[in-house]
Amino acid sequence: MSTTLGSFIAGGVAACGAVTVTHSFETVKIRLQLQGELQAKRDAPKLYRGVLHGVSVIYRNEGLKGLLRGLNCAYIYQMTLNGCRLGFYDPIRTSINSLLLERDLHHMQDTRIKQHQSLPVNIFSGATSGILGAAAGSPFFLVKTRLQSFSPFLPVGTQHQYSNAWDGLRQIYGAEGIKGLYRGVGPAMVRTGFGSSVQLPTYFLAKRRLVSWFDMQDGPALHLLSSACSGFVVCVFMHPPDTVMSRMYNQTGNLYSSAFDCLWRTVKTEGVLAVYKGFFAHLARILPHTILTLSLAEQTNRLMRRFESGVLGVEEKPKLS
Numbered sequence: 001m002s003t004t005l006g007s008f009i010a011g012g013v014a015a016c017g018a019v020t021v022t023h024s025f026e027t028v029k030i031r032l033q034l035q036g037e038l039q040a041k042r043d044a045p046k047l048y049r050g051v052l053h054g055v056s057v058i059y060r061n062e063g064l065k066g067l068l069r070g071l072n073c074a075y076i077y078q079m080t081l082n083g084c085r086l087g088f089y090d091p092i093r094t095s096i097n098s099l100l101l102e103r104d105l106h107h108m109q110d111t112r113i114k115q116h117q118s119l120p121v122n123i124f125s126g127a128t129s130g131i132l133g134a135a136a137g138s139p140f141f142l143v144k145t146r147l148q149s150f151s152p153f154l155p156v157g158t159q160h161q162y163s164n165a166w167d168g169l170r171q172i173y174g175a176e177g178i179k180g181l182y183r184g185v186g187p188a189m190v191r192t193g194f195g196s197s198v199q200l201p202t203y204f205l206a207k208r209r210l211v212s213w214f215d216m217q218d219g220p221a222l223h224l225l226s227s228a229c230s231g232f233v234v235c236v237f238m239h240p241p242d243t244v245m246s247r248m249y250n251q252t253g254n255l256y257s258s259a260f261d262c263l264w265r266t267v268k269t270e271g272v273l274a275v276y277k278g279f280f281a282h283l284a285r286i287l288p289h290t291i292l293t294l295s296l297a298e299q300t301n302r303l304m305r306r307f308e309s310g311v312l313g314v315e316e317k318p319k320l321s
Contacts, residue, residue: 014296015082018289019074024067025285026074027148028054032278033246034149034157038269047154051281061153070147073165077140082293084133085126085196093125117208122201130196131189138188139181143168145249158252184248187259191241195234203230203294223295231290235283240275242282 019026028051036044048054058066094108097116107113134141146160146168162168172180206229207222216222244262256262266274 009083009087013079014086015078015289015293016075017296018292019078020071021292022285022289023071023074024055024058025051025281027058027067027069029278029281029285030145030148030246030250031058031151031156032281033243034250035277036270037157037247038265040269041271044270047156051284054281057154058151062151066151069150070144070165073140073144073147073168076165077137077144080137080140081130081133081192084136085129085192085200088129088132089125089200092128093121096121096125117204119201119205122204123197126200127193127197130192130199133196134189134192135185138185139169139172140165141188142181142183142249143172145246149246149250157247157250158255160250160252183251184245184259187241187245187248187262190259191238191245194241195238198237199230199234199290202233203227203290206230220295224291227291227294228287230294231287232283234290235279235286238286239279239282243275243277 028048031048031054032050035046035048048057055067091108094113095105097113097118098105098107098110100118100121101107101113101116102110143162143165147162147165149157150159150161160168162171169181172183176183203226207226210216210222210225211218216225240263241259243266244259247262247266248256248259256265263275270277
């Protein structure tokens, strides 16, 4: 088992643990983003009035099942997205470092190459690994969004009635083919590229600064604070394309001709701040999600390194990040 495969597994498992805890906030976020779609602010109904009200209303009318709609899709998507994001980030980063510093790819495993930190390279590596994951997992995020937006009591946006994730995939493929399954993949890749370009670089930057400024030791406290810093920055950068993506995924037919059309019509009809609808619900989800994902990834990576060293006989390398 290679270190890349170990990182892929660690990233996916960590993300699934995190999404179990934060999925209900994602459901609220999506409904807030779809609420009042293409309606002037004065005319838009307010069925959900924020994070806590949204959780309360959904639980009261639909129970825990309503809050956790699409969780199975979320697991598959998170395994795909974060497995790619955390699994490919370092190989991409060290490949670029090797090309820039040594003019070839044969020095990727050199200590100097692994330790070299360049913010532009880190941002590019984060964005690229995230875009790969978003493209691979897009059909599952599409179905997840539609399952979460569906409500028999307080519907917002276009409603899609699927009995489960596989029924959703089957219905979409039957009606629209492969093209339908990849509806909205463009804004999904932009959204994840934005988030991924800042998530890991911000995490490692915060980690290094906390160690150098406050002499913190590597451990849960350092991972927690670094993840919190990363989560906030991710939410700020990622939320506008996230709103566009939610609307593109949830549309039926051709309500929006493109991501830019969706962005333009949303801002024109609902105002500039419409792209930040559901921001606090997103923050309530992304902060614990980022903290749990990155902290659990650190711990899972340690277990994977011990497994590779003790069971498979792969030499355990010192941690460089």
